[in-house]
Amino acid sequence: VCRCGIATSAMKQINKVTVIGGGQMGAGIAQVAAAAGDQVTLVDVNDSVLQNSEKTILKSLERVVKKKYAESPEAGSAYIEDIMDRISTNTDVMAASKDVDLVIEAIVENLGVKQELFKKLDGIASSNTIFASNTSSLPIREIAKATNRLDRFGGVHFFNPVPLMKLVEIVKAPETSQATFDTLTKWGKKLGKTTVSCQDTPGFLVNRLLVPYLMEAVRLYERGHGSKEDIDVAMKLGASYPMGPFELADYVGLDTCKFIIDGWSELEPDNPLFKPSPLLNELVAEGKLGRKSGEGFYTYK
Ligand code: CAA
Numbered sequence: 001v002c003r004c005g006i007a008t009s010a011m012k013q014i015n016k017v018t019v020i021g022g023g024q025m026g027a028g029i030a031q032v033a034a035a036a037g038d039q040v041t042l043v044d045v046n047d048s049v050l051q052n053s054e055k056t057i058l059k060s061l062e063r064v065v066k067k068k069y070a071e072s073p074e075a076g077s078a079y080i081e082d083i084m085d086r087i088s089t090n091t092d093v094m095a096a097s098k099d100v101d102l103v104i105e106a107i108v109e110n111l112g113v114k115q116e117l118f119k120k121l122d123g124i125a126s127s128n129t130i131f132a133s134n135t136s137s138l139p140i141r142e143i144a145k146a147t148n149r150l151d152r153f154g155g156v157h158f159f160n161p162v163p164l165m166k167l168v169e170i171v172k173a174p175e176t177s178q179a180t181f182d183t184l185t186k187w188g189k190k191l192g193k194t195t196v197s198c199q200d201t202p203g204f205l206v207n208r209l210l211v212p213y214l215m216e217a218v219r220l221y222e223r224g225h226g227s228k229e230d231i232d233v234a235m236k237l238g239a240s241y242p243m244g245p246f247e248l249a250d251y252v253g254l255d256t257c258k259f260i261i262d263g264w265s266e267l268e269p270d271n272p273l274f275k276p277s278p279l280l281n282e283l284v285a286e287g288k289l290g291r292k293s294g295e296g297f298y299t300y301k
């Protein structure tokens, strides 16, 4: 039994990880895994996206170092170099996933695209490799069904910004084995995060509460009952949230918010909490995806 109280016998050690998707989440996951000592390969569709991912990681590490190594810039540079040395990039997802302990995806929030990815990988990855998804809202079991390793498939849901947010949700789908769940929990703890156990239910714990709240803020604004600015100030100063709901929706990405709510409203069309928003749809159609595109509810250019 390890210090966290989990029976260790069936647990595997994760040291070699492939992260697929080098966007906001994937870059963050690669960073924290490498910082914890893992050998990481980060995969995306082309080299220019991966160059941006590397820049994001470097910028984030510089912010960490500014605090952690304020007195010793040389030690700070060595810390960054050490972590960056453990991260390699690749555009060939098959080659990058052949022989690793864990493949975790953080690609677009679309069931078909995630299934297609894992179906492809299932044929070439070692039978010991655990697959995980960082999905915000999709059922882990539905993604895992594309593979023949339902027992070695789980959810590992990080929060944005990954280097700062202390929580990781570990999701046990019906066929996820206890050994896989324990291995993923242990990995989350190794990355310095607090883990919570989740069942494979829509939005797990955090997003089941957070996303209806974000959508309700948009509806409040759509009804003309408050300005975005006032709603944001109200929640920051009246409820001590670090960001208001419009700032947070822009931070998460409006495309991701839309993917989540559209998926849930399809599952439960009569649930008023899951009602899509015309304004959100309009912004996404105009390519206003939030901070990552320079404009969403607010402008960041
Ligand atoms: N990497 C490293 N350090 C970072 C960083 C990053 N990406 N972003 C911020 N920081 C550091 C800054 O350097 C700064 O350090 P100092 O205190 O030493 O100056 C500190 O964090 C605070 O940053 P800022 O002053 O820039 O801004 P802030 O005080 O507003 O904090 C925040 C930023 C941590 C993001 C905070 O606003 C916050 O917690 N926001 C809410 C985030 C949240 O709710 N995330 C969950 C989204 S939902 C989700 O992720 C799930 C899903 O599936 C959709």
Ligand code: NAD
Pocket: 020, 021, 022, 023, 024, 025, 026, 043, 044, 045, 049, 093, 105, 106, 107, 108, 109, 110, 113, 117, 134, 135, 136, 137, 157, 158, 159, 160, 251, 252, 253, 256, 292
């Ligand atoms: P993002 O748009 O910033 O990044 C997605 C990346 O995946 C892009 O760089 C894209 O080029 C790449 N990609 C898309 N399809 C690919 C494929 N087939 N192969 C390789 N790369 C591919 O998105 P994000 O915000 O990082 O979200 C990624 C995932 O994480 C989604 O499932 C999302 O729901 C989830 N998530 C997001 C947040 C958040 O706050 N943004 C938080 C937790 C979980």
